[in-house]
Amino acid sequence: MGTSDNKPSTILIVDDDKTVIEQLVTHFRRRNYEPIATANPTIVQQTLENFEVHLILLDLRMERLDGYQVLKGLRDKGVNIPVLIITAYFKDEESRLKEVGITRDHVIEKPFRDFSVIETSINRELSKVVSPGEVGSDYEDEIYYDNNTKMIIVDDEEEITEILAEVLREREYQVATFKNGQDAINYLKENNGDCHIGIIDMEIPGLLGHEVIAEGLKINSKIKFIPVTAKYVDEMKNRLNSVGFDGKKLLTKPFDLPTLVEQIKVLATEAGTLGANS
Numbered sequence: 001m002g003t004s005d006n007k008p009s010t011i012l013i014v015d016d017d018k019t020v021i022e023q024l025v026t027h028f029r030r031r032n033y034e035p036i037a038t039a040n041p042t043i044v045q046q047t048l049e050n051f052e053v054h055l056i057l058l059d060l061r062m063e064r065l066d067g068y069q070v071l072k073g074l075r076d077k078g079v080n081i082p083v084l085i086i087t088a089y090f091k092d093e094e095s096r097l098k099e100v101g102i103t104r105d106h107v108i109e110k111p112f113r114d115f116s117v118i119e120t121s122i123n124r125e126l127s128k129v130v131s132p133g134e135v136g137s138d139y140e141d142e143i144y145y146d147n148n149t150k151m152i153i154v155d156d157e158e159e160i161t162e163i164l165a166e167v168l169r170e171r172e173y174q175v176a177t178f179k180n181g182q183d184a185i186n187y188l189k190e191n192n193g194d195c196h197i198g199i200i201d202m203e204i205p206g207l208l209g210h211e212v213i214a215e216g217l218k219i220n221s222k223i224k225f226i227p228v229t230a231k232y233v234d235e236m237k238n239r240l241n242s243v244g245f246d247g248k249k250l251l252t253k254p255f256d257l258p259t260l261v262e263q264i265k266v267l268a269t270e271a272g273t274l275g276a277n278s
Contacts, residue, residue, distance in 0.1 A: 007258055008032055008033050008034040008257075008258040009033055009034065009054040009055065009126050010033075010034045010035075010036060010051060010052060010053050010054050010055075010256070010257045010258065011028060011033050011034070011035045011036070011053070011054065011055050011056070011057060011122070012035075012036055012037070012038070012044070012047060012048075012051070012053045012055070012056045012057070013025065013035055013036070013037040013038075013056075013057045014037075014038055014041050014044055014056065014057065014058045014059060014062075014067075014070065015037070015039065015057070015058075015059035015062070015086065016039045016040075016041070016059065016062040016063060016064070017039075017059070018039055020059070020086075020110070021037040021039060023112065024037070024057065024112075025037055025170075027115055029170065031115075031119065033122075034167070034257050034258050034261070036051060036053075036163050036166075036167060036257065037163070037166075038159065038163060040064065040159060041059075041062050041064055041065040041066075041067070041069075041070050042064050042065050043159050043160070044056075044070050044073070044074070045073060045074075045077065046157065046159070046160060047160060047163065048079065048081070048254065049230060049253060049254055050157070050160045050164075050230070050253050050254050050255070051163075051253075051254050051255065051257050052254045052255065052256045052257065053081055053254075054081070054082075054126055055081065055082045055083075055084065055122060055125055055126060056074075056081055056082070056083045056084070057084050057086050057108070058070060058071065058083055058084070058085055058086065059085075059086050059087065060085060060086075060087045060089065060093055061087070061089065067085060067087075068096070068100065071083060071100060071102075072100075082125035082126070083106070084106055084107070084108055084121055084122065084125065085097065085102055085106060085107045085108065086107075086108045086109075086110060087107065087108075087109065087110060088109065088110035088111070090104075090107055090109050105121070105124075106121075108121055143265070143274065144171040144172045144274070145172070146274075147171065147172035147173060147268070147273070147274050148174075148273045148274070149173050149174065149196050149197060149264075149268040149271065149273040149274055150173075150174045150176075150194060150195050150196050150197075150273075151168065151173050151174065151175045151176070151195065151196065151197045151198065151199070151264075152175070152176050152177070152178065152184055152187065152188070152195055152197075152198045152199070153165055153175060153176075153177045153178070153198075153199045154177075154178045154179075154180070154181055154184045154198065154199070154200045154201060154204055154209070154212060155177075155179075155199075155200075155201040155204065155228075156179045156180065156201070156204050156205055157201075158177075158179060161177045162177065164199070165177050167257065167261065168261075168264070171261070173264070173268075179204075179205065180204055180205040180206035180207070181200075181204050181205070181206040181207030181208065181209070181211060181212040182206035182207050183206070184198075184200075184207075184212055184216070185207060185212060185215050185216065185219070188216055188219045188220065188223075189219060192219075192220075193216075193219040193220030193223070194220075195216075195220065195223050196222075196223065196224065196267075196268065196271045196273050197223070197224045197225075197226070197264060197267050197268065197271070198212075198213075198216060198223055198224070198225045198226070199225075199226045199228060200212050200213055200225055200226070200227050200228065201227075201228055201229065202227055202228065202229040202236045202239070202250075203229065203230075203231075208239070209227055209229075209236070209239075210227070210236075210239040210240050210242065210243050210245065211243070213225045213227060213240070213243065213245050214243040214244070214245070217245075222271070224267040224270070224271065225245070225249075226249070226251055226260075226263065226264070226267075227240060227245070227249065227250050227251065228250070228251045228252070228253055228255065229250060229251075229252060229253065230252070230253040230254075233250065233252055236250055237250050
């Protein structure tokens with residue numbers, strides 16, 4: 001059943017051609033989707049553990065792991081997310097695609113000549129209706145035009161961190177990333193606590209997440225922290241409560257990316273670093 005719900009759907013683009021990634025991300029951000037992308041097909045499973053993904057655009061011919069191997073891995077894990085294949089070699093691959101249950105309707109051919117065809121395929125898989133023309137792009141451009149928000153992300157999953165950081169940098173957030181808690185605290189000390197929002201994984205090397213938050217608030221009590229975890233939710237909430245931070249603010253993975261983006265926007269607005277207040 002179709003819906004006109006304007007909440008963005010998260011699309012994971014997997015292609016080792018960064019030009020293709022840039023082309024797709026730029027287009028879909030303006031079409032009421034939340035695209036995330038990786039040129040490394042070996043981290044698809046890891047990405048799905050961190051983000052709620054509604055559809056995957058998957059290239060076939062990649063160096064480190066081809067699309068068939070990625071598809072098999074998804075099926076072996078019982079991942080039930082729609083997959084559309086993007087390829088410049090459909091004629092060469094047609095027979096093999098049929099063998100793995102991929103029909104012509106689930107293939108988008110490169111080079112991309114008509115994005116409306118791609119959107120039709122995506123919306124069919126998502127049972128979603130998106131009106132013609134750009135959706136919300138002028139509003140987003142206005143909101144993020146004068147964005148002075150400084151952020152840190154602390155997570156030892158480097159490539160996942162970079163996916164999230166890129167989503168935020170596209171919205172003009174100034175983002176610094178760290179693999180361990182101590183480096184993040186050193187950064188805050190060196191910069192006199194010049195940070196507005198911090199996304200902190202609870203299980204990180206060095207200082208643990210709740211310790212980073214506690215130390216960070218000593219440096220600058222105005223920093224808005226978003227703690228995240230993939231496991232042991234009750235234990236992590238208790239850790240946060242033990243340092244005087246509200247455990248109810250804990251965000252669990254995989255998280256809904258549009259919801260997180262909106263939460264960050266609200267915090268940045270409250271900090272006076274976004275939009276008319278900045």
